[in-house]
Amino acid sequence: MTSPNLLSILVIGGTGAQGRNVVRELVRDKKYAVTVLTRDVSSTSAVALTELGNVTLIPGSYETEKGLREALKGQHGVYVNFNSFAMTESMEYFWTFRLYEIAVQSGVKRLIYSGGNNRPKGHRYAEEYRSSHQATSGRLSEWLESQPLDLIEWTILNGVVYTEMLSVLLRPVVLPDNTHVFAAPIGDGFIPFAEVATYGKYVRWAFDNPSRSVGKRIPLPTYPTTLKGVAEAFEKATGKKAAAKDVTQDVWFEAAKSYTDPDAKQPSSIPASKSDDTRFTFRQSFGGWWNIWKALRPDAEAIKQAQELADEVYPDRFKSVEDWMRATGYTGEAKAEIKHDADRRKKLQ
Incomplete structure (x- = not known):
């Protein structure tokens, strides 16, 4: 059982590698309660999350109105990381937009998006640089940056390549x-590596520090x-x-x-x-x-700035x-x- 006084966070993609680290960090000291929407609440990965404590599983899919409405109801915040390899690119756009709209309707206060730079755009959209999953997260990050903060207070995390x-x-x-x-x-x-645990550390920091993270794109250290x-x-x-x-x-x-x-x-x-x-x-x-x-x-100045924040957020990280x-x-x-x-x-x- 979780306390009704805890802030509740919905983690989209909670059973994945990135999501598991996010859930673990949010509940490590029982400050937050976490909800995970999953198609199979009996799967090994889903059951393992409940063993962390303060985790509630909701059966359903984020590719359905019903699933999103049930999962977003009563949530203070939501962390969004769709599995780009399990859905079409067009559906990832649609369901990200729809999640945002339903989150607003549901009274969600915070939204943290696992995004990134629009790297194909940096190459003038030349076809040889069109990585589908990077193009999708890059465009959606740019879209989210244009949304007003009085609807939902958003934060974007610029992603990395998992060292794993x-x-x-x-x-x-x-x-x-x-x-x-x-x-x-x-x-x-060059490949911008960082261990997947970095996501958990930064999501926790962002929820803990809204004055420093709301309305900002936060680069993860690489x-x-x-x-x-x-x-x-x-x-x-x-x-x-x-x-x-x-x-x-x-x-x-x-x-x-x-x-x-x-x-x-x-x-x-x-x-x-x-x-x-x-x-x-x-x-x-x-x-x-x-x-x-x-x-x-590599952009030396950008790396330096990201490392300076990381010294506070994740000081014991691998370097x-x-x-x-x-x-x-x-x-x-x-x-x-x-x-x-x-x-x-x-x-x-």
């Missing part, structure tokens, strides 16, 4: 001589790293030999076939439709994603990929859901 992806999409392949090769079509570009930098960090952290290998996108996506069909339209749960141009393939979206990072060069690898005992091994590593290794050698 080094165990999934960015994991190394191991050669017969035990060299760990980090291969990606990125050239000398440690931008090149592919060569990742390999060097791995050698220092593990003592194992590592190398960076720049490959073409064709080579990278060929290797990705060992765990996904890069040319199947997303989300894969929707039956294929050749006439539906609102859906994108893994190859199209991640092709743009790789091109964005290939062109990225480099090497720090993260050492602290987590990173070995480069794949997560359980990524299989057929031997096939992938052959294609990237």
Whole structure:
């Protein structure tokens, strides 16, 4: 049971990697009560949230009016992080707009959005930089910035690339001589890494400090790293030999076939439709994603400003990929859901 005097926060995407960290931070000292809208209240990830205490599960979907209305009723605030890979881009726009409208109708006071920069816009919308999920969150962030604060007091968090992806999409392949090769079509570009726990720390800070977060876009602290930098960090952290290998996108996506069909339209749960141009393939979206990072060069001043705030919000954070690898005992091994590593290794050698 939760106290009726606690501020209640709805977390959209609460059972995901980012959402779990947000829920954990909000309830860690029982200052907030958290509501999570989920299609399956009996799932392992959902039940695990209730064990944290002060968490209420509501069965339903954020892609329905009923689900949103029931979940937003009586909430002080809402944290929004839709799963861009489980819904079409067009539906993510619609349901973000609809959530906002229903939140206003429901009397919600605060809305924190997991967003980001409109990076394709920075490349004049050239098609090769069109990463679908980044374009969506970037546009929605810009839209939210134009909304008046007397309807809902909003805050936007500029997102990061999870360092944990080094165990999934960015994991190394191991050669017969035990060299760990980090291969990606990125050239000398940089990836803005930060551990996923950063989201939880910043959401909690934003709800705790409305005078400093309302009406603002808050950049999360990152440690931008090149592919060569990742390999060097791995050698220092593990003592194992590592190398960076720049490959073409064709080579990278060929290797990705060992765990996904890069040319199947997303989300894969929707039956294929050749006439539906609102859906994108893994190859199209991640092709743009790789091109964005290939062109990225860190903004030293922006990084400095983000780190200064982070010293207050998240002082015990990791400050480099090497720090993260050492602290987590990173070995480069794949997560359980990524299989057929031997096939992938052959294609990237």
